[in-house]
Amino acid sequence: xxxxxxxxxxxxxxxxxxxxxxxxxxxxxxxxxxxxxxxxxxxxxxxxxxxxxxxxxxxxxxxxxxxxxxxxxxxxxxxxxxxxxxxxxxxxxxxxxxxxxxxxxxxxxxxxxxxxxxxxxxxxxxxxxxxxxxxxxxxxxxxxxxxxxxxxxxxxxxxxxxxxxxxxxxxxxxxxxxxxxxxxxxxxxxxxxxxxxxxxxxxxxxxxxxxxxxxxxxxxxxxxxxxxxxxxxxxxxxxxxxxxxxxxxxxxxxxxxxxxxxxxxxxxxxxxxxxxxxxxxxxxxxxxxxxxxxxxx
Amino acid sequence: xxxxxxxxxxxxxxxxxxxxxxxxxxxxxxxxxxxxxxxxxxxxxxxxxxxxxxxxxxxxxxxxxxxxxxxxxxxxxxxxxxxxxxxxxxxxxxxxxxxxxxxxxxxxxxxxxxxxxxxxxxxxxxxxxxxxxxxxxxxxxxxxxxxxxxxxxxxxxxxxxxxxxxxxxxxxxxxxxxxxxxxxxxxxxxxxxxxxxxxxxxxxxxxxxxxxxxxxxxxxxxxxxxxxxxxxxxxxxxxxxxxxxxxxxxxxxxxxxxxxxxxxxxxxxxxxxxxxxxxxxxxxxxxxxxxxxxxxx
Numbered sequence: 400x401x402x403x404x405x406x407x408x409x410x411x412x413x414x415x416x417x418x419x420x421x422x423x424x425x426x427x428x429x430x431x432x433x434x435x436x437x438x439x440x441x442x443x444x445x446x447x448x449x450x451x452x453x454x455x456x457x458x459x460x461x462x463x464x465x466x467x468x469x470x471x472x473x474x475x476x477x478x479x480x481x482x483x484x485x486x487x488x489x490x491x492x493x494x495x496x497x498x499x500x501x502x503x504x505x506x507x508x509x510x511x512x513x514x515x516x517x518x519x520x521x522x523x524x525x526x527x528x529x530x531x532x533x534x535x536x537x538x539x540x541x542x543x544x545x546x547x548x549x550x551x552x553x554x555x556x557x558x559x560x561x562x563x564x565x566x567x568x569x570x571x572x573x574x575x576x577x578x579x580x581x582x583x584x585x586x587x588x589x590x591x592x593x594x595x596x597x598x599x600x601x602x603x604x605x606x607x608x609x610x611x612x613x614x615x616x617x618x619x620x621x622x623x624x625x626x627x628x629x630x631x632x633x634x635x636x637x638x639x640x641x642x643x644x645x646x647x648x649x650x651x652x653x654x655x656x657x658x659x660x661x662x663x664x665x666x667x668x669x670x671x672x673x674x675x676x677x678x679x680x681x682x683x684x685x686x687x688x689x690x691x692x693x694x695x696x
Numbered sequence: 697x698x699x700x701x702x703x704x705x706x707x708x709x710x711x712x713x714x715x716x717x718x719x720x721x722x723x724x725x726x727x728x729x730x731x732x733x734x735x736x737x738x739x740x741x742x743x744x745x746x747x748x749x750x751x752x753x754x755x756x757x758x759x760x761x762x763x764x765x766x767x768x769x770x771x772x773x774x775x776x777x778x779x780x781x782x783x784x785x786x787x788x789x790x791x792x793x794x795x796x797x798x799x800x801x802x803x804x805x806x807x808x809x810x811x812x813x814x815x816x817x818x819x820x821x822x823x824x825x826x827x828x829x830x831x832x833x834x835x836x837x838x839x840x841x842x843x844x845x846x847x848x849x850x851x852x853x854x855x856x857x858x859x860x861x862x863x864x865x866x867x868x869x870x871x872x873x874x875x876x877x878x879x880x881x882x883x884x885x886x887x888x889x890x891x892x893x894x895x896x897x898x899x900x901x902x903x904x905x906x907x908x909x910x911x912x913x914x915x916x917x918x919x920x921x922x923x924x925x926x927x928x929x930x931x932x933x934x935x936x937x938x939x940x941x942x943x944x945x946x947x948x949x950x951x952x953x954x955x956x957x958x959x960x961x962x963x964x965x966x967x968x969x970x971x972x973x974x975x976x977x978x979x980x981x982x983x984x985x986x987x988x989x990x991x992x993x
Contacts (some may be wrong), residue, residue, distance in 0.1 A: 414776075414777060424750070442801070442802065447774055447801035447802075448774055448775050448801070448950040472819065474777070477744055477745055477746050478967070478968055479711075479968075479969035479970045480711060484912065493875055499731065502801065502972070504744035504745070504799065505739065505744075505832060506947065506973060507970060507971070508972075510972065510975075511970045511971060511972055512721070512970070514969070514970055514972065515969070518970075534803065535708045535801050535802060535803070537834060570818065593941050604722070604785065647925070650802065650803065652802055671775055671776075672776035672811070672812070672815065673798070673804060673808045673809070673811055673812040673815075674802060674808060675777070675803075675805075675807065675808055675811065675950065678807075
């Protein structure tokens, strides 16, 4: 489940609600391309902005549209009781795994974060991926906390933030984390622009925003790294620099929002307020980058 | 409305729900003490962790228990559509004002934050207090953004984070902000340990966590500052240092949670998971500080 390319699609949403039809098509497109798993309702999938009912329905649709490809469903929420309810909904929808970020309003102590994972993993009958995303949660996992949580029952993977730029340091980071966690727990990287460094450094999975929109492109890179062709994988990632620049500047979600409407895969807007897609000038940059990369159609 | 001491009570909540009886008593206690206004469902009031229904009921109870003392109600949420619904509920409950922090999951751009306030203020029939709290929202208001938002219709006040330590710098900060906003918009300070510096520097209000539990103590300090007795106000604040130390170490919410159960004003626990009150050793520190300050009964 937690190996290879995990593709994270948008959940197209506006003030009228979720566009489930476009969503099903986005997921089906990923399954048809042969991704290893689908990450439904991740940060790119806007889980934090949807109601329990919308999330339950989106989870069901994702599982159906994935047509046998394993689906992981995001269950994060501000309250433990909400997370438990969402975990139940995801499992009822047929999710193969769940993804949990420790969302915060009041900054959480390390014991509070651990307590959340302890209470939730106890109730699960599918494996959980620990979602370490300080940019959205403001939780800074220490190595000690990762080690404690990874030893809880049902923990299957850790989704880490971008690894360091320098290959030796990226490898040291993956190795250090690996030493702290059971052998059954995989490590998957995020931060698409740095993903190739994580894959080349031995991470097991790429939890990928790019893969949620351009599965073939992300698969080519993933398969090269998995086959041990580090140089080729790096080359493929370097070619995507025009997109990585925009990811770093506007956030991957906003770029993917602009891409989805540019390619006609969703209506516009496709993000819930107060989020707005990139402004006109940034949209032109996105369109230009797609043209350069031959990703416009 | 937005002047003097605004007291922010806890909303005692556990996994079974909100303890509305204790909540009504907490609010009535503040009104009886003569605070200038009550800040219901602020950060200390746990607004981010409650459902729409719980918030509507708590708002109604706060207005009733306040017995004529003006009540401001927190309407923050991750989605603009939720904020609009909560604003309606608060106004129906009889709130005299609303308080809005730009809650975030995906980091918001300045235009997205402005857009949120623009859409919400347009719909209001009571004044709004802009809640600038980077610790919980991760939004760092620039002066330019404060100026733009303060000129929107229905904006009545800005709740700012702690002012700088040094009195001259605190004054410069208040003056700089004042120069950017209409004369009709007041400035109120948060960060209780620094509140006296804000009041002495000419801020109009103290949005106070301490005042939500110890209204007499906070009123004495506020009245001294309002009467121009800066030295006396500073002395009163300095005396509270045993509490300020704990506020800075554990967060004001956790300290007030421990105080409320120590004083028998709420049951224990009184915070919703994943939040937990302070650990045993921190609770002993809280009890010792209350003893030293003569606030134990």
